[in-house]
Amino acid sequence: MTQRTRLRFNGAAILRGTRQGSVRGLRLGSEHVLQVARSRVPIEEATLERSGTATVDESSLKAAVAFDTPYAVRQHEELNYQHDAGRTAKYLEGPMAEEAAQVAAIIAAQLRRSLR
Known part of the structure; x- marks a missing residue:
């Protein structure tokens, strides 16, 4: 007995979905890095901490994570420089490197979600 199956491939819809998933993953991943970086930013009056942004x-x-003060x-x-406990120089560089695997997992999860 022969069984036939018909498959319709909608590549445009898949590409739209993966692009949307990528953007969502980048947004969530950059927000994650920003959150970790904010916990390490040298703090006096919290101006530097509040200036942090994540954009896609x-x-x-x-994606980009930035802090926007003159200093x-x-x-x-x-x-x-001397910093309070838990606060450090390289407050952005450290989290970017340390959280790379987590950011990749966040992006992958959003891509998988977009393909459902």
């Missing part, structure tokens, strides 16, 4: 460029599928770069790079 949907057209290029790139953000100096605080990040100056290893000799």
Whole structure:
């Protein structure tokens, strides 16, 4: 006995879904890194901590996490500054490297979700 199966492949819908999943994953992943970085930002009056943002460029599928104060770069790079306990220089570089696997897992989960 012969059994026939017909499969209709809708590539455009799949690409739309994966793109949406990618954007959602990038957004959640960058927010995760921002949250970790905010917990390490040197803090005096919390201005630097509040200046943190996470953005996603949907057209290029790139995410960015940034802190926007006149002294953000100096605080990040100056290893000799004294900071409160738990606060440190390299407050963004550290979380970016340490959380890379978690960010990849977040993006993968959103891609899987978009393909359901």
